[in-house]
Amino acid sequence: MVFRRRWQMNLQWNKFTGCFDFISHSRFIPRLRVLPEELQEDGSNIQSDESLSVESHVIHENKKDSENEAEEEHEVSENEEIDGLRTNMPYELRNEAGRRWYKYFDEYEYRMNEEYKKSRKWYEFLYPNHATQTKAERKLLYKLDLVLALYLLVLCWSKSVDTNNYTSAYISHMREDLNMKGNDYIYTSTISNIGAIVFQLPFMYLLPRYPAHIMLPAMDMGWTWFTFACYRAKTLAELRAYRFILNAFGAAYYPVSQYLLGCWYAPDEISSRVCLFFCGQLLGGVTSGLLQARIFRSLDGVHGLAGWRWMFLIDAVAISLPTAIMGFFILPGIPSKCYSLFFTDEEIRIARARNKRNHIKDSVKESELKPLWSKDIWKKVFCTPAFWVLVVFDTCSWNNMTAFSGSYSLWLRSNPNYSIEHANNLSVLPACLGFVYVFICAFGADLFRCKWIFMVFAAIMNTVSCAILIKWDVSSSAKWFAFLTTYFSVSASPCLWSFINDFLRLDPQVKAVTWIAIYSISQSTYAWIPSLAWQTIESPRFKTGYTVSLIFGAIYGLWTFVVLYFYKRNEKKHALGNGIILYDTDKDIEIPQFVHRDMEEKNGYYYLKE
Known part of the structure; x- marks a missing residue:
């Protein structure tokens, strides 16, 4: 009976100190944020049972937060790259023929496509909210x-x-x-x-x-x-x-x-x-x-x-x-x-x-960083x-x-x-x-x-x-x-x-x-x-x-x-990376083949086929 009581007291103490560790180290001390999907994909993040106990609690809490937000907002996922193209990215097909001289002064001519520009109302310039249209x-x-x-x-x-x-x-x-x-x-x-x-x-x-x-x-x-x-x-x-x-x-x-x-x-x-x-x-x-x-x-x-x-x-x-x-x-x-x-x-x-x-x-x-003295x-x-x-x-x-x-x-x-x-x-x-x-x-x-x-x-x-x-x-x-x-x-x-x-x-x-x-x-x-x-x-x-x-x-x-x-x-x-596909009929530069082969048109913009 005495042994059991001591065991229960130790268990309660461990829970208390574990909770204290979680509060002090996880809530108030900055740490590298590792998302749940990164833990699953990267085997190097596997930790011992003791260290994982605290981390799993953090992940569980973050996962709950993410699921709650996902019910209110559209899920935002990173765009996948396929041969330089990204899924769910609207691409503008633009003919450079007859380009006017004053376009030189259009600073964002090649930096943003038309969908990007039009998705923001003028009074929203501080918070354009252009990528996902979510709160x-x-x-x-x-x-x-x-x-x-x-x-x-x-x-x-x-x-x-x-x-x-x-x-x-x-x-x-x-x-x-x-x-x-x-x-x-x-x-x-x-x-x-x-x-x-x-x-x-x-x-x-x-x-x-x-x-x-x-x-x-x-x-x-x-x-x-x-x-x-x-x-x-x-x-x-x-x-x-x-x-x-x-x-x-x-x-x-x-x-x-x-x-x-x-x-x-x-x-x-x-x-x-x-x-x-x-x-x-x-x-x-x-x-x-x-x-x-x-x-x-x-x-x-x-x-x-x-x-x-x-x-x-x-x-x-x-x-x-x-x-x-x-x-x-x-x-x-x-x-x-x-x-x-x-x-x-x-x-x-x-x-x-x-x-x-x-x-x-x-x-x-870190493995891809070149030495500072690298000629490249x-x-x-x-x-x-x-x-x-x-x-x-x-x-x-x-x-x-x-x-x-x-x-x-x-x-x-x-x-x-x-x-x-x-x-x-x-x-x-x-x-x-x-x-x-x-x-x-x-x-x-x-x-x-x-x-x-x-x-x-x-x-x-x-x-x-x-x-x-x-x-x-x-x-x-x-x-x-x-x-x-x-x-x-x-x-x-x-x-x-x-x-x-x-x-x-x-x-x-x-x-x-x-x-x-x-x-x-x-x-x-x-x-x-x-x-x-x-x-x-x-x-x-x-x-x-x-x-x-x-x-x-x-x-x-x-x-x-x-x-x-x-x-x-x-x-x-880098126009393609900015969502613009360029061609020029005046210079016999035709529409790239991947547009016909891998993309489909929706509402005037081209998307990568699913």
Whole structure:
């Protein structure tokens, strides 16, 4: 009897601890999500009885969720590929004969077929819901926006606050406390950028191999620590060392974030989401100035610390640290290797099916990954004309950004009519207007499915702004107009990054290497061009800086048409994958034989025979 009672108590304890293990490890700790069908197909996933007991419970719960959703929604399965064609995919048969010249400006001519375009009403541009016409897909997009896009906005805001705080601190007595003279301001920025450039390169290897929900937060923890360290800088050399290491930890933040967004969103959805990401940067510019003004008034001299030192402390402890910790639990990985705590099995299936529909390949099996030193990878990167076209494009984008030059804040500080607090408050105005400019370009690009026209418009506005500031001796209202429109220089960045993502969607390893290479090359120019163009001794006029920005801005606007040409040429090569079957009776290019042999027409579109 005693033995039996002890056995029952042990059994109950094991059940209790097993339940506790399930709650702690499965519900609150991210893990690689293995779907039930993958367990059945892949024998390598067979586990011991003890480990399988917990996993089977998880699978059972997920299976129940999937079955419940399936009763409400149409089942979404991944399209099967047969000789390059996919079942349940509508194909448009298109004759290229008599193609009009103005079709060159139709950005999505070869990227989407007519069925794809017509399945979305204009007011549904944020949530096109075009692939399956189910609430399940729309729910997935809602979750993605809350889990991925919103978190990246917060993370970008955190980093932008830290970055902009350098300028705010400079005009709030850091210059005097650290005895900064001449061009020390711009040289310190340049040294920081070098740290970011050098330490991006390892991510060419890491990005396709290790999950982003580990890499990004781990890097952010390092960023947090050295933001905290900046408060104790006693000399300029010490500050430069901290800023160098800080930026080294933030090196791959932009390319990794864009890599993630490109793995989850369709081409006509991504500009709006990159816009949310970019708004975090603008929000950081606004927050930094307002916080610095408030801190300078309230905490300057408290416990013997200057106001600008308190800003670095608050940045690290109250903003960066919580954001880094959240990242370990919020970032979902990619659809094919999902670690999300928030997505159901059915939503992961939908995400994978969407990627097949949109011709997006988000990962490669580890056994198929080539060594980083493989000639094939570098040949695909450097011997592709599109790579160099994008390098020029991104380089122009980096070096036409008058908004981040600090010139507006230094102009305010040079005006004796503005106190330090007043200058910090006024410094947020261009960034506030920047929200409007970015929303116009990014949301307009998705609404009208046309990025290039907004990129050209932004470039024109930027050149007008620079031209006024080069002249300088203009009315006060004209000068204020020029400063308040400087953020047009960055407003088209979501469109630029969307272009790059779409160019690189077909090969994940090449995508990782190319993203880092483009970003490193263009950012390396930003490490030395500003040190020549925006020398602090020219403050507050910066005639050289505005001239350089005008030149790069003009090239940026014109180069958009070159990028459009290569983009459309690339998409025409992959038209079949985008659901378009091309032929040209003018050039004696007949309808492909597989159309007659393997396909059947339904409602004006062709489907693979069952």
